[in-house]
Amino acid sequence: MKKIIPFTKDLTFISDIYEITSISLEHNFKAEDNEIKGEFIVTGEYSKNIIEETEPFIFNIPFNAIIDYDFDKDKVIVDIDDFNYKIKENNILEVNINLLIDNIVKIEQPEEIIEIPETEERGEEVTSIFNNFSDKDDKYVTYNVHIFRENDDINKLLTKYKISKEELSNYNDLEKINIGSKIIIPYNE
Secondary structure, eight states: OOEEEEEEEEEEOSSOOSEEEEEEEEEEEEEETTEEEEEEEEEEEEESSSSSOOEEEEEEEEEEEEOSSOBOTTTOEEEEEEEEEEEEETTEEEEEEEEEEEOOOBOOOOOEEEEEEEOGGGTTOOOGGGTTOOOOSSEEEEEEEEEOOTTOOHHHHHHHHTOOHHHHHHHSOGGGOOTTOEEEEEOOO
16 A cells, blocks of 8 residues: 655745755654654755855655554555655745655554453453353363454454354453454463
8 A cells, every 4th residue: 555645844044045056855754653754855945036046955854643553564565656846935935845754554553352350259340342141160261353344244254253143242242342442252272
């Protein structure tokens, strides 16, 4: 998968700009956690008026982009897709940069397997998704926690986890399952 992220920035010069005589764009970026961090480096030369010599300029522009999910940082490619500029006001240069983030490989999170002790002392202290557990003899029971996704349905889950609808309904209110719901599934060996 790839993303193109548009970026616009006004660069303010210390003096008026008559003409940009040369310009280049470099970048350095690295992938961390679920974001791309780094900076654009805009360098070049400009003249203040028609008869003066050129003067150098350099601007370091920090940038970061958040990706909505974990991705393989070793495979991602960051590059410039497009770059253009224009003199916006006497001393302001507007730069427009399209950052290309390519080869974004999403890392699928493994389903959680949670082991909890079932004891009579537990009472109402345990809340959230574990409220539907029934009290049994003291022992450890393993459960799968499945996050219900867009293409899931109850019959697929029953087949995948090799359980009956009755077993599933012992731990979940099947009529209140929506996308994003955490479904408790007893682990069958």
